[in-house]
Amino acid sequence: MLDERKRRILQTIVDDYVSTAEPVGSRTLARKYSLGLSPATIRNEMSDLEVLGFLEQPHTSAGRIPSPQGYRFYVDCLLAPPKISEHDVGVITNWYETRVRSIEEVFQETAKIISRMTRSVSLVTAPQLSKSLFKYLQFLPLDERRAIVVVVTDAGFVENKVIDIPEGTSFQDLQQIAANINERLAGLSFDEIKHSLLREIRNDILTNPALFETALAILRQALAVERAEKVYLGGTTQLLDQPEFRDVEKIRDLLAMLEEEKLLSDILHMQDGEGVVVTIGQENKYSGIKNCSVVQATYRVEGQVIGTLAVLGPTRMEYGKTMAVLEFMHRHLGETLKKFKVY
Amino acid sequence: MLDERKRRILQTIVDDYVSTAEPVGSRTLARKYSLGLSPATIRNEMSDLEVLGFLEQPHTSAGRIPSPQGYRFYVDCLLAPPKISEHDVGVITNWYETRVRSIEEVFQETAKIISRMTRSVSLVTAPQLSKSLFKYLQFLPLDERRAIVVVVTDAGFVENKVIDIPEGTSFQDLQQIAANINERLAGLSFDEIKHSLLREIRNDILTNPALFETALAILRQALAVERAEKVYLGGTTQLLDQPEFRDVEKIRDLLAMLEEEKLLSDILHMQDGEGVVVTIGQENKYSGIKNCSVVQATYRVEGQVIGTLAVLGPTRMEYGKTMAVLEFMHRHLGETLKKFKVY
DNA sequence: TGTTAGCACTCTATTGAGAAGAGTGCTAAC
């Protein structure tokens, strides 16, 4: 597709632009890098690369910058397989050891370290309840009118909620209800439970109307604990250091978006694929980040997809480094979760 | 202290500067507001107010802006008792009704609505576990090697953690341990428990060494669930709309600070007093916000302090409106928490 | 004695012209 020399020049331009944020000129390129070519030759090649769609010119007498297609080619064909350095592995391992004491913190600190290593915003989605399997629920006493319902998932995640005890129901009745529900629902995913709930229960109503009416109401309350998918953010302020966001106007929308968890999960929900996936500029569906790139990878435990790690930054991003970090982290996180006795 | 006319002029200057963010000149003041005074007279008064320390001049031929002392006088002496409008009460009530479905969301949405109404950053601290009273703990089975310990507080808050079951301990043993612990610790605050834990347990070791060694280990694990005080943030991006933060340099530190939960609780932990408290500019202890003001109020349920609501903004802030919102919200939040069957 | 009009002065922000710098594209020579 592109001959060797064009590839080398394109690669050099991307590298230079990523590190300087300034359009790259032929003269600078020749001076700064030992390409063994004169500025004029480079000029010709650059002109070709522009016609082919890999480069753009902000205006006539400026240097070239990579086009989205240019970045795409760079990521797909010019980048060596991303590999994290020994040193970084040490930093990460140490970080987890010294900072993380609870499950909640695993995600928070994962977001922090990713953002620190990539100097970009990081996003980490925690496991979704709806994909988990129901193990059992149990009622705990609180006072005469109220009880706590605790829902335990297969993985050992616990959600809880305070509920009203329906009029005329004893705590004994509740335990009876729990036993029934557990027998029926154990091993189902919360998605399945939601869908099959009504039908299941309706059949039972025929045999014991009063009790199961109550059970239905309670289960509904209990399942309402399902929170929206939690997204942990790290390094939002990193954006401010990027020259493309030097202007407050340009960063406002982006920061506002990062405050909206719903939008965030939209950005991340686009892939189920294996490995590290890069989405560049216009390829992003959400219009607020058309000048940004997203690098993401799902993490899994024992083959099952648990959540997503992602990095959001300007299209002018250190793709190699970022991909290497995520490549490492998405494997490492699975192992860390195991250590924390979950999964 | 200040005669009536000076007060009126100072108040007008503060009001104008708060809404325009431009230094206020005598001519503008005379033209824009019906003070019944000529620019020259106003000039004289302004000159006096500057000598008295209530006004400042950015440079010789600019208008005046309020000094911190000016704001202080404005807040203490010139502001009518803050009162929220009927309309706003409606908006808030409606907001809670349509948006809030769980306890967690109460705090998140409270932060959001405060920031929306005040157009500033809001901070809401959730109740602290360490101030709560221990009610009981209970073990739930997970698998052969692990169990879930659930800790219930007086208020119905539930914390949980996956623990390893010590070698040679049966689930029966665990329930025995739970019963013992509950008997001993019920009604104590988590602070007290932490302090008295070792002594209590040590006495018991004398009577049944093996079991209580185990209990000690487990209790330690269980109490480690105490998370750092959670701070909910709202409207961080509102800062970007303020002229004083038009420059990215000036906002970076502030946003970085908002990412550090520890710093946030420092800012908020300064008062136990009643009512709405305003801290202006230099009065703030944390140097990162010397050009900001903090308005805060504690909220309580049945007399007990539960947490803090706060607004952080530039010293040029709509104090009246902000104080009114917090004055209302700190009462309203207590009631809302009751509705959610907690406390 | 307090208030006001007038005026000279100060400081900032804006504008426009000119120069510097970086880069391109084309042509011709190697």
Next chain:
DNA sequence: GTTAGCACTCTTCTCAATAGAGTGCTAACA
């Protein structure tokens, strides 16, 4: 195919001039 040379383009920086807003002082006025 590669390179040197050169005219041309476009942005950015600098600097001076100017307009605008506001002050402080003085003198006049009620």
